[in-house]
Amino acid sequence: xxxxxxxxxxxxxxxxxxxxxxxxxxxxxxxxxxxxxxxxxxxxxxxxxxxxxxxxxxxxxxxxxxxxxxxxxxxxxxxxxxxxxxxxxxxxxxxxxxxxxxxxxxxxxxxxxxxxxxxxxxxxxxxxxxxxxxxxxxxxxxxxxxxx
Numbered sequence: 001x002x003x004x005x006x007x008x009x010x011x012x013x014x015x016x017x018x019x020x021x022x023x024x025x026x027x028x029x030x031x032x033x034x035x036x037x038x039x040x041x042x043x044x045x046x047x048x049x050x051x052x053x054x055x056x057x058x059x060x061x062x063x064x065x066x067x068x069x070x071x072x073x074x075x076x077x078x079x080x081x082x083x084x085x086x087x088x089x090x091x092x093x094x095x096x097x098x099x100x101x102x103x104x105x106x107x108x109x110x111x112x113x114x115x116x117x118x119x120x121x122x123x124x125x126x127x128x129x130x131x132x133x134x135x136x137x138x139x140x141x142x143x144x145x146x147x148x
Contacts, residue, residue, distance in 0.1 A: 022059045024052035031056045035063065038146065040071040044078035050086035057090055066094075070142040071104045074135070075113055082116065091123060103128040103145045105138035 019036035028046035031053045044053075060066045104127055106117050114131040121129040128145070132138040 020060075020063060020065065022056050024055045025049060033057070033060050035060060035065050038069070039142065040066070040069050042071065042073040044073075044075055044080070046077060047080035048078075050083035053083075053086055054089055054093070057093055061093060069102060070146055071102065072107065072135075072138055072142060073104060074107045075116075076107055076109050087120070087123060102126070103142055104130075105142050106131045107135050107138050108133060 019034045019041075021032065021034045023030055023032040025031060025045075025048045029048045029052075030045045031048050032041075032043045032045065033056045034041040104120075104124075106113065106129070108114060108117070108131050110133075117129050117131040121127070130138075130141055132141065
């Protein structure tokens with residue numbers, strides 16, 4: 001018998017073309033990151049542990065391919081809580097210069113998450129942050145900087 005298909009991972013793998021996928025945690029409790037030449041994709045699925053986020057970032061940094069770029073963060077499936085210490089750790093782990101000319105678009109379910117992105121803007125002041133309820137709008141916003 002064939003194992004059940006992981007539809008979230010399949011959709012994530014297809015986003016943005018070829019790239020390196022890093023995932024930590026199990027379906028419904030994981031963070032995934034995809035590094036492509038044009039964009040970084042991040043997905044929070046369910047209620048993942050903070051350690052999963054730190055592990056994903058550590059592996060991405062180790063590839064040497066994490067650079068200033070546009071980033072699409074999908075929080076529409078996120079049901080957990082924000083660990084601010086983990087966010088601070090992420091900031092400290094990020095390669096020097098990663099904030100320069102970077103833009104992050106967050107795809108969110110509701111206005112509560114918009115407030116979260118405002119806080120992240122304070123923690124990462126050199127990065128442009130914007131929240132959207134539509135993936136298409138988020139991608140268009142990132143594309144406007146990539147083509148500039």
